[in-house]
Amino acid sequence: MDAIEEEILKRARDGSIDCHTAIGIAKKCGVHPRLVGEKLDRMGIKIHNCQLGCFQ
Secondary structure, eight states: OOHHHHHHHHHOBTTEEEHHHHHHHHHHHTSOHHHHHHHHHHHTOEEESOSSSOOO
16 A cells, blocks of 8 residues: 555544545655556545546
């Protein structure tokens, strides 16, 4: 498990995570939000309250 996945698991609740938190994970890990979105998809975790349309 990599650092991004660890951050996701720390913050996800009931199989979802909000957009603001996902963007924060991307900033903390120094990656583009799209990479976080791809990992969320693979982990089966949904994004809610998307602010900018970064996550599909």
